[in-house]
Amino acid sequence: MRTLEVDLGDRSYPIYIGGDLLKQAGAYFERHGLTKKSPVLIVTDKNVAPLHLHKVEASLQASGYRTVCHIVEAGEPSKSLAVFEQVMTTAIENGLDRKSSVVALGGGVVGDLAGFVAASYMRGVTFVQMPTTILAHDSSVGGKVAVNHRLAKNMIGAFYQPEMVLYDVNSLQTLPDREVRAGLSEMVKHGLIWDEPFANWCGDNCDKLLALDADALEYGLIQGCGIKAKVVATDEREQGLRAILNLGHTLGHAIEATGGYGEYLHGEAISIGMAAAALIAVHRGRDASLYEKTIQLLKGFGLPTAMPQHLKEEQLISAMMHDKKFTENKIVFVLPVRIGEVEIVSDVMLEEVRQVIAELKGEGQNV
Amino acid sequence: MRTLEVDLGDRSYPIYIGGDLLKQAGAYFERHGLTKKSPVLIVTDKNVAPLHLHKVEASLQASGYRTVCHIVEAGEPSKSLAVFEQVMTTAIENGLDRKSSVVALGGGVVGDLAGFVAASYMRGVTFVQMPTTILAHDSSVGGKVAVNHRLAKNMIGAFYQPEMVLYDVNSLQTLPDREVRAGLSEMVKHGLIWDEPFANWCGDNCDKLLALDADALEYGLIQGCGIKAKVVATDEREQGLRAILNLGHTLGHAIEATGGYGEYLHGEAISIGMAAAALIAVHRGRDASLYEKTIQLLKGFGLPTAMPQHLKEEQLISAMMHDKKFTENKIVFVLPVRIGEVEIVSDVMLEEVRQVIAELKGEGQNV
Ligand SMILES: NC(=O)c1ccc[n+]([C@@H]2O[C@H](COP(=O)([O-])OP(=O)(O)OC[C@H]3O[C@@H](n4cnc5c(N)ncnc54)[C@H](O)[C@@H]3O)[C@@H](O)[C@H]2O)c1
Numbered sequence: 001m002r003t004l005e006v007d008l009g010d011r012s013y014p015i016y017i018g019g020d021l022l023k024q025a026g027a028y029f030e031r032h033g034l035t036k037k038s039p040v041l042i043v044t045d046k047n048v049a050p051l052h053l054h055k056v057e058a059s060l061q062a063s064g065y066r067t068v069c070h071i072v073e074a075g076e077p078s079k080s081l082a083v084f085e086q087v088m089t090t091a092i093e094n095g096l097d098r099k100s101s102v103v104a105l106g107g108g109v110v111g112d113l114a115g116f117v118a119a120s121y122m123r124g125v126t127f128v129q130m131p132t133t134i135l136a137h138d139s140s141v142g143g144k145v146a147v148n149h150r151l152a153k154n155m156i157g158a159f160y161q162p163e164m165v166l167y168d169v170n171s172l173q174t175l176p177d178r179e180v181r182a183g184l185s186e187m188v189k190h191g192l193i194w195d196e197p198f199a200n201w202c203g204d205n206c207d208k209l210l211a212l213d214a215d216a217l218e219y220g221l222i223q224g225c226g227i228k229a230k231v232v233a234t235d236e237r238e239q240g241l242r243a244i245l246n247l248g249h250t251l252g253h254a255i256e257a258t259g260g261y262g263e264y265l266h267g268e269a270i271s272i273g274m275a276a277a278a279l280i281a282v283h284r285g286r287d288a289s290l291y292e293k294t295i296q297l298l299k300g301f302g303l304p305t306a307m308p309q310h311l312k313e314e315q316l317i318s319a320m321m322h323d324k325k326f327t328e329n330k331i332v333f334v335l336p337v338r339i340g341e342v343e344i345v346s347d348v349m350l351e352e353v354r355q356v357i358a359e360l361k362g363e364g365q366n367v
Numbered sequence: 368m369r370t371l372e373v374d375l376g377d378r379s380y381p382i383y384i385g386g387d388l389l390k391q392a393g394a395y396f397e398r399h400g401l402t403k404k405s406p407v408l409i410v411t412d413k414n415v416a417p418l419h420l421h422k423v424e425a426s427l428q429a430s431g432y433r434t435v436c437h438i439v440e441a442g443e444p445s446k447s448l449a450v451f452e453q454v455m456t457t458a459i460e461n462g463l464d465r466k467s468s469v470v471a472l473g474g475g476v477v478g479d480l481a482g483f484v485a486a487s488y489m490r491g492v493t494f495v496q497m498p499t500t501i502l503a504h505d506s507s508v509g510g511k512v513a514v515n516h517r518l519a520k521n522m523i524g525a526f527y528q529p530e531m532v533l534y535d536v537n538s539l540q541t542l543p544d545r546e547v548r549a550g551l552s553e554m555v556k557h558g559l560i561w562d563e564p565f566a567n568w569c570g571d572n573c574d575k576l577l578a579l580d581a582d583a584l585e586y587g588l589i590q591g592c593g594i595k596a597k598v599v600a601t602d603e604r605e606q607g608l609r610a611i612l613n614l615g616h617t618l619g620h621a622i623e624a625t626g627g628y629g630e631y632l633h634g635e636a637i638s639i640g641m642a643a644a645a646l647i648a649v650h651r652g653r654d655a656s657l658y659e660k661t662i663q664l665l666k667g668f669g670l671p672t673a674m675p676q677h678l679k680e681e682q683l684i685s686a687m688m689h690d691k692k693f694t695e696n697k698i699v700f701v702l703p704v705r706i707g708e709v710e711i712v713s714d715v716m717l718e719e720v721r722q723v724i725a726e727l728k729g730e731g732q733n734v
Pocket residue numbers: 045046047048051074075076079106107108109110111112132133134135136138139140141142143144145154171172173174175176179182266267
């Protein structure tokens with residue numbers, strides 16, 4: 001088991017990464033001094049519940065905690081105000097009080113939803129993250145929690161830090177292959193924005209990672225979380241530097257939105273977005289090898305790098321217009337400088353984006 | 368014009384109290400360096416809009432700000448997740464971005480609703496309070512924002528401090544008489560919990576205050592806000608001391624809830640709650656004059672101090688059981704020690720509460 005401290009002053013918290021941590025949930029709750037007098041609400045989804053919920057419940061109950069569960073449908077549509085309200089109802093009906101904890105057991109969807117519940121229930125209760133996807137290594141650091149509005153993703157939320165993160169690497173063994181790849185997309189992103197050796201390590205270890213080798217996963221997650229933690233620690237409320245974490249996300253969110261939040265996984269969408277960002281950078285003068293290396297790395301993980309034909313350019317553009325990355329009507333884009341370094345560029349023109357969307361559609365025809 | 372600084376470290380903010388401040392909104396926005404490139408969303412209600420909205424709009428527009436308005440139904444039902452979502456829709460559709468401000472122009476309902484919108488929109492934008500009720504002198508200090516859940520009031524919210532509060536005493540001249548009295552209830556409360564001379568001043572000046580005399584109002588609001596600011600500054604997140612502000616609120620919220628959030632105004636409900644708290648204190652050994660003085664002060668403002676006959680004891684009790692003031696199944700009550708001082712008592716028994724509800728119903732028959 002390894003521990004990573006996310007350093008945010010009096011909102012600092014540890015991420016525990018290792019095997020079988022879910023079975024030790026009760027001990028970690030005790031270590032953090034969480035009261036046994038108030039009920040604990042575990043939010044999870046229909047896929048994760050049959051696989052992993054019993055471990056958490058059994059461990060907490062063995063330590064003397066009273067648990068309440070709320071199980072949502074799996075998938076992005078559960079990040080809605082309607083589901084948020086249902087979780088609140090469960091919390092109230094089961095007498096959760098100010099000293100209660102809300103646990104997110106699942107991927108980023110459950111993490112974001114349960115995190116916003118924890119941030120808002122009685123104006124804030126203790127939040128514990130138990131990520132069960134690789135992608136959630138990203139959402140477990142940084143304190144961003146949110147639900148979606150039908151017009152745009154993540155529009156309604158808060159910055160709210162957890163008390164701790166329990167990252168059980170064994171729980172990842174049950175992940176479907178497509179989710180594994182999509183999660184590794186965000187891990188690769190952390191290499192691309194910050195750490196060339198780590199990006200190269202990802203490329204060299206892509207078979208081990210795809211095979212869910214425990215040592216490789218533990219190392220990769222620690223590095224990925226560590227990079228994000230460093231960025232977040234210098235910019236908790238996304239005033240500047242933190243925006244580099246959005247590499248691939250401006251177009252990625254538009255792909256998710258036009259695909260109806262269902263067709264593309266987040267990690268797949270941002271993989272295409274990272275390819276697009278590299279191509280824009282090349283058009284603006286970076287060496288062509290930057291784009292080649294980027295898509296080679298992503299393809300190694302079986303991730304998409306071409307723009308799907310059926311996504312309409314106009315819909316992508318208009319989805320981007322609604323996105324919060326548009327400040328004062330200019331398009332802000334994170335563009336790579338080289339592998340391991342990015343820059344925030346605020347003058348990307350719609351024309352450049354249209355051009356790249358068209359070129360990446362062409363790419364698709366050769367695959 | 369007087370300025371009161373609410374001292375909360377890097378979340379400190381000024382409350383400006385004086386005449387005709389709404390007409391100077393643009394100048395205050397400029398003074399606080401708020402950008403003119405991002406739209407400003409003004410949230411108000413159907414009663415306040417025709418009376419005061421044009422002043423704010425005109426002033427902001429004259430200074431070069433683009434304004435968007437969202438007008439909700441007047442009254443407590445607008446503090447709902449459904450209305451919250453509608454305001455979010457307006458914000459997104461009108462292109463509010465991270466540098467936008469959300470203005471609450473109205474009473475506590477609009478303040479709490481718009482405040483939670485400001486806290487959650489894109490995970491937090493600038494919040495400006497322009498209170499137009501006397502009661503809102505209370506809600507404009509402390510950073511508590513929230514909407515109601517159908518099972519309990521203020522269950523879903525945040526601690527979120529405004530950038531500034533513009534308190535235009537002239538805007539209070541249009542308040543209906545019943546709202547004036549209800550608002551003064553919270554002002555009296557501030558005297559009762561903290562400041563005997565101010566409580567006495569309220570009693571001595573009740574005619575002036577009821578007649579909306581500008582000097583009396585300005586003094587009373589500064590004192591009321593000042594007391595609340597002192598309490599909040601020592602306990603921003605309601606860990607301890609801040610709970611004294613809940614004098615009258617445990618039973619008051621139950622009265623509002625059982626009256627369907629419509630029959631009783633907040634200030635009326637807590638007036639009955641303050642009478643009840645004084646009576647419980649007397650039953651526990653305080654001098655009988657404590658109760659007599661309390662109800663005399665409240666009656667001077669035409670506020671209710673008897674329990675309405677038609678409110679069922681069982682419903683009141685069960686509403687209290689759902690209230691967040693119940694921690695770990697014990698009933699926490701704020702009880703007066705003397706005029707100007709209260710204590711937080713955590714072992715009040717249901718029986719004591721039932722007894723006082725019955726006695727205060729008897730009171731009603733003599734009135
Ligand atoms: N808050 C942040 O900083 C942040 C960062 C990145 C992504 N996100 C959000 O995260 C979400 C995507 O996260 P995600 O990819 O984890 O999605 P997810 O939570 O939907 O999980 C993906 C799928 O895997 C299933 N699953 C989860 N754990 C499993 C396990 N151990 N075994 C078998 N199946 C399992 C889920 O039921 C789901 O079907 C998006 O909503 C995105 O906006 C948030």
